[in-house]
Amino acid sequence: MKVLISGGTVVNATGPIAADVLVEGEIIVGLGARGSSTSASWAQSADRVIDATGQLVIPGGIDGHTHMEMPFGGTQSMDTFETGTRAAAFGGTTTIIDFAIQSKGSSLREGFDTWSAKAEGNCAIDYGFHMIVSDVNEQSLKEMDLLVDEGVTSFKLFMAYPGVFYSTDGEILQAMQQASTNGSTIMMHAENGIAIDVLVAQALARGEGDPRFHGLTRPAILEGEATHRAIQLARVADVPLYIVHLSATEALEEVVVARDRGQSVFAETCPQYLFLSEEDMAREGFEGAKYVCSPPLRPQSYQGELWRGLRTDDLSVVSTDHCPFCFKEQKELGHGDFSKIPNGLPGVEHRVDLIFQGVNRREISLGRWVDVTSTTPARMFGLFPKKGIIAPGSDADIVLYDPQRAQVFSATTHHMNVDYSVYEGVTAQGQVATVLSRGMVIIESGAYVGASGHGEFLVRGRNGYLR
Ligand code: URP
Ligand code: ZN
Ligand code: ZN
Numbered sequence: 001m002k003v004l005i006s007g008g009t010v011v012n013a014t015g016p017i018a019a020d021v022l023v024e025g026e027i028i029v030g031l032g033a034r035g036s037s038t039s040a041s042w043a044q045s046a047d048r049v050i051d052a053t054g055q056l057v058i059p060g061g062i063d064g065h066t067h068m069e070m071p072f073g074g075t076q077s078m079d080t081f082e083t084g085t086r087a088a089a090f091g092g093t094t095t096i097i098d099f100a101i102q103s104k105g106s107s108l109r110e111g112f113d114t115w116s117a118k119a120e121g122n123c124a125i126d127y128g129f130h131m132i133v134s135d136v137n138e139q140s141l142k143e144m145d146l147l148v149d150e151g152v153t154s155f156k157l158f159m160a161y162p163g164v165f166y167s168t169d170g171e172i173l174q175a176m177q178q179a180s181t182n183g184s185t186i187m188m189h190a191e192n193g194i195a196i197d198v199l200v201a202q203a204l205a206r207g208e209g210d211p212r213f214h215g216l217t218r219p220a221i222l223e224g225e226a227t228h229r230a231i232q233l234a235r236v237a238d239v240p241l242y243i244v245h246l247s248a249t250e251a252l253e254e255v256v257v258a259r260d261r262g263q264s265v266f267a268e269t270c271p272q273y274l275f276l277s278e279e280d281m282a283r284e285g286f287e288g289a290k291y292v293c294s295p296p297l298r299p300q301s302y303q304g305e306l307w308r309g310l311r312t313d314d315l316s317v318v319s320t321d322h323c324p325f326c327f328k329e330q331k332e333l334g335h336g337d338f339s340k341i342p343n344g345l346p347g348v349e350h351r352v353d354l355i356f357q358g359v360n361r362r363e364i365s366l367g368r369w370v371d372v373t374s375t376t377p378a379r380m381f382g383l384f385p386k387k388g389i390i391a392p393g394s395d396a397d398i399v400l401y402d403p404q405r406a407q408v409f410s411a412t413t414h415h416m417n418v419d420y421s422v423y424e425g426v427t428a429q430g431q432v433a434t435v436l437s438r439g440m441v442i443i444e445s446g447a448y449v450g451a452s453g454h455g456e457f458l459v460r461g462r463n464g465y466l467r
Helices: 037-045 081-090 108-119 138-149 169-182 193-205 212-216 220-237 249-261 271-275 287-291 300-312 351-360 366-380
Strands: 002-006 009-012 015-024 027-033 048-051 056-059 061-066 093-101 126-132 154-158 185-189 241-243 265-269 398-408 427-437 440-444
Touching: 002 037, 009 366, 015 037, 015 056, 015 366, 027 037, 056 366, 061 081, 061 351, 061 366, 081 093, 081 427, 081 440, 093 108, 093 427, 108 126, 108 138, 138 169, 154 169, 169 185, 169 220, 185 220, 193 212, 220 241, 220 249, 241 249, 249 265, 249 300, 265 300, 271 300, 271 351, 300 366, 351 366, 351 398, 351 427
Parallel strands: 002 048, 009 056, 061 093, 093 126, 126 154, 154 185, 185 241, 241 265
Antiparallel strands: 002 015, 009 015, 015 027, 056 398, 398 427, 427 440
């Protein structure tokens, strides 16, 4: 089956070009200058021609940070691999990398097998796994090597959530040393959880139980401090470090210093830190619970610095940290005690659209939009050039994006399995028109026409930014 995508503007991380794209089976086989004799001959022999006139033709988005079906905070995130990957596809994301979890007292293998079973046969798009290591011991350190051989080449550790995922500095250093020898990347949730727990207990003792106190007890200084510490530990272990969900300028400054020194330190931010703020957590009544995530939303004045970081590559990636809990019955678990509100926001469907608003506002270029939402995650997580680029030989994960079409975000129209939207009523300019996953059209005319089970597990290679 040959499909020609004709008349559009192909945007790779390098920028836009007027070109037609020929797909054969699951693979891109050619890029032809618009109007060239090559393109004309492709049009003759194609089984199907998709008209992309007026549209941007971009590599499918890669969301490197999602939590489908994640047990957390006494409940479980609402999207299954089936519903969550379908919602991702609606928003132009054709690959997710989710987090398999090692629970305390269990092995990495058990965690990986459990998450593989949840995902296998259920995904609308391709998927991979990072591994959360929450019990650093001799066996789990050895198992890290085995998982690298199976395509799990990044491991997340937590300086937050004592008693749940938290690791001590000594444990973190050991895991980092192991990663340094097996060629994997360490991902870090950098917030000082021990100090935060003291602030949380003090706030609750004062009767401060409203959602906004979630933010006030997780100050940006403690994100900056943990980021600094993680960077120094990574320096000692000589391991690449990737800071997840960076929200604060205090943390960004530490990343900048490390990168300027030449250290392999990378960071992602998330749309919620670019578009939402601490004021959302302070909304009337219990509404603020909808916005509770960790690290928390910061003052609006931080957003300009995050956009600057994306422009200058101090921030390399935008992921969602998609971790949806319904307002009813899940977020409500924390009525009167913010520490019981399950942490996390829904977002997998809107990342590509939201970062496109940065193009509209001239915060970033078209090429950089593709870079931070697709190309860099592909390179960072060992998927490039299979993913993250429109080029001959790459998977035909292709999104036709209409830059003129306006849309309004709402829980009544989104496809994520959650009863509210953090962007309710917000108008965005730009919307996905058509999505191909490995050559198969899965979104067309606003409808999902794919098949759950189409998505395949991705055996990932090493971080492509390493020397
Ligand atoms: O609030 C958040 N971020 N929930 C998901 C778990 C994590 O720490 O990434
Ligand atoms: Zn985290
Ligand atoms: Zn997360």
